[in-house]
Structure formats: structure tokens, C-alpha cells
Amino acid sequence: DIQMTQSPSSLSASVGDRVTITCRASQSISKYLYWYQQKPGKAPKLLIYAASSLQSGVPSRFSGSGSGTDFTLTISSLQAEDFATYYCQQSYRTPLTFGQGTKVEIK
Amino acid sequence: QITLKESGPTLVKPTQTLTLTCTFSGFSLTTSGVGVGWIRQPPGKALEWLALIYWDDDKRYSPSLKSRLTITKDTSKNQVVLTMTNMDPVDTATYYCAMTTLTSDAFDIWGQGTMVTVSS
Numbered sequence: 196d197i198q199m200t201q202s203p204s205s206l207s208a209s210v211g212d213r214v215t216i217t218c219r220a221s222q223s224i225s226k227y228l229y230w231y232q233q234k235p236g237k238a239p240k241l242l243i244y245a246a247s248s249l250q251s252g253v254p255s256r257f258s259g260s261g262s263g264t265d266f267t268l269t270i271s272s273l274q275a276e277d278f279a280t281y282y283c284q285q286s287y288r289t290p291l292t293f294g295q296g297t298k299v300e301i302k
Numbered sequence: 303q304i305t306l307k308e309s310g311p312t313l314v315k316p317t318q319t320l321t322l323t324c325t326f327s328g329f330s331l332t333t334s335g336v337g338v339g340w341i342r343q344p345p346g347k348a349l350e351w352l353a354l355i356y357w358d359d360d361k362r363y364s365p366s367l368k369s370r371l372t373i374t375k376d377t378s379k380n381q382v383v384l385t386m387t388n389m390d391p392v393d394t395a396t397y398y399c400a401m402t403t404l405t406s407d408a409f410d411i412w413g414q415g416t417m418v419t420v421s422s
Contacts, residue, residue, distance in 0.1 A: 196365075229408040231349075238398055238412035239349065245406070282349055286407045290364045291339075291351040 201294035218283035227287035304328035306413035324399030335404035342395040
């Protein structure tokens with residue numbers, strides 16, 4: 196199985212901060228990497244597909260980068276509605292696997 | 303507008319078989335490239351992929367659960383059914399279905415999820 200490791204597991208930030216979350220794959224996954232946002236009690240929502248493509252309707256303050264084994268999700272200016280847990284996921288090979296999540300909390 | 307909704311029992315006993323139904327609208331599972339997957343999330347824990355079925359009836363399963371899972375589709379009813387045998391308390395989780403396409407290869411649209419508790 197391809198292991199997906201996110202860092203940090205949690206972070207505290209203020210509105211307006213630039214936030215970066217990292218996801219590392221245990222082997223190369225090319226650009227088969229996706230980012231999801233999940234708020235408490237809600238289903239995950241796709242933010243980024245193919246490592247760097249913004250899903251329709253997602254604010255442009257979200258961006259993704261990387262290829263191979265190392266990927267990042269960046270929120271350029273954190274908004275109140277962005278406090279949530281973020282997950283990466285690979286589809287390079289089954290079983291599809293998710294990272295353990297990064298919780299973004301209010302500072 | 304694409305929607306998916308999970309349905310099934312909220313409580314099952316250990317050793318029983320769980321049957322979950324995903325009813326969707328706004329797309330067809332006869333369309334080339336379209337798939338529906340199941341993902342679960344134990345309380346307070348991360349997401350875990352379970353199974354996936356494509357328009358051409360190609361099926362994929364999590365190897366760790368493959369012996370317990372069966373995924374099927376009924377295109378006339380716009381439904382995907384997941385069965386999981388020999389349920390255990392560790393299977394307590396929210397179960398989600400989600401749509402995927404070979405274009406994005408991601409889970410584009412998710413259902414609201416259904417919480418299943420395994421307890422005697």
C-alpha cells in the first residue's frame with residue numbers, strides 16, 4: 196500500500212495567515228494527488244485534483260503543488276470558514292489511501 | 303445537480319452483515335468513465351477507502367477488507383450497494399459514498415454519510 200503522511204497533524208493560525216500543509220507519499224505517485232476539506236459533521240469536499248488543479252467553485256486562495264512524493268496545500272490568506280480538517284489522497288494505485296488529516300484551528 | 307445519499311441500518315450486531323445503499327441523481331453509471339466509491343470514517347479518525355465500482359462494472363476493493371466486501375450497481379435504480387459481512391465493533395463509522403470520474407480521478411461529489419454503530 197502507498198502510505199500518505201501529512202504534516203503537521205494540527206496547527207493554530209489566525210485569519211489572514213498563510214498556511215501550508217504537506218503530504219508525502221511512500222513512493223512516487225506522479226500527480227495523482229487530491230486535497231479535501233472536511234468540517235465537523237460534514238462530508239469531505241474536494242478542493243484540489245491532480246495535485247494542482249483547483250476544483251470548480253473553490254476559492255483561489257487555495258492552491259496545490261508538487262509531484263512525485265512531496266505535495267503541498269497552501270491557503271494564501273486564511274478565512275474564518277477555512278477552519279477545518281484537510282486530507283490528502285492518492286489514486287496512483289489501489290488501495291486508494293488518505294493521509295491522517297491536518298486540523299486547522301483558530302489561534 | 304449531482305447528489306448522492308446513503309441509506310441503511312444505524313445499528314448492527316457483531317457478526318451480522320451490513321447492507322448500505324447509495325442512491326444518486328444527476329449522473330448515470332452507464333456513462334463512460336464514471337464510478338461510485340465507498341469510504342468510511344471511524345469517529346475522530348481518518349478516512350478509509352473501501353470499494354469502487356465503475357460504469358463498465360470494473361470493481362476494486364481494499365485488500366484488507368476484500369474478503370468481507372461486495373459492491374454492486376443497479377443502473378435502472380441509480381443505486382450502488384455495498385455489503386460488508388461479519389461486522390465488528392471496530393467497523394463503527396460514518397460510511398460515505400462518492401462519485402468519481404476517470405477525468406479527475408478524485409471523489410468529486412460526496413453523500414452526506416450515514417453513521418453505523420456495531421454493538422450487541
